[in-house]
Amino acid sequence: MSKKVTQIVEELVIPILSELQMELVDVEYVKEGKDWFLRVFIDSEKGVDIEDCGNVSEKLSEKLDEVDPIPYNYFLEVSSPGAERPLKKMSDYEKAIGKQVYVKTYEPIDGEKVFEGELASFDGSIVTINIMVKTRKKTVEIPVDKIANARLAVTFH
Known part of the structure; x- marks a missing residue:
């Protein structure tokens, strides 16, 4: 198979979603136990x-x-x-500006690998997050290529 299953599924589902005015968030093809699962995550402006x-x-x-x-x-x-939708594409990061996010990096940045806070900005290559350290606000800049995974974060006050 020259193309990965996820790529083929993306090519098949995107025209369906476009017609229905929805967007593709992610495609996973994973083995859990003895079973294979093809998971397609979709969203739209109205939910x-x-x-x-x-x-x-x-x-x-x-x-x-x-x-x-x-x-x-x-x-x-x-x-x-x-609610904790993954951030994968550039547009996902752009839509998440001003929202709470959870970001895990491949290697430490300022001695940390996990960051949770408000996504302040995204310039296409750097994600800027405002995090609270006790009572002090700290700004962290994370290069996109250092991000292992990122998602929206649900916070309870």
Whole structure:
């Protein structure tokens, strides 16, 4: 297989989502125990409900049956990314400015690898986060290529 399963699925699902005025957040193809799961996370400006997920699942399932890119039996799951949605694309970071985020880096920055705070800005290569250290606000700049994973963070006050 020259293309990864996730790439093929992205190519199949993006036209479906465009037609429905939705966006693709992420695609995962993972083995858990003895079972394979193909997970497609979708969102839209108005949010996503169970009907939306069912509709996309049905349309995508038809396309997957035609192309048949996966040699194993698998479970297809289409869902919303939830409140702690991952930040993967440049546009995800741009939309998250002003929101609480959780960022984990590959290597320490200022002696830390985990940062949680308000995403202050994003210039395409640097993520700037305002974090609270006890009672003091600190600004941290993190190069995007040093980020292992990032997501929106739910905070309780």
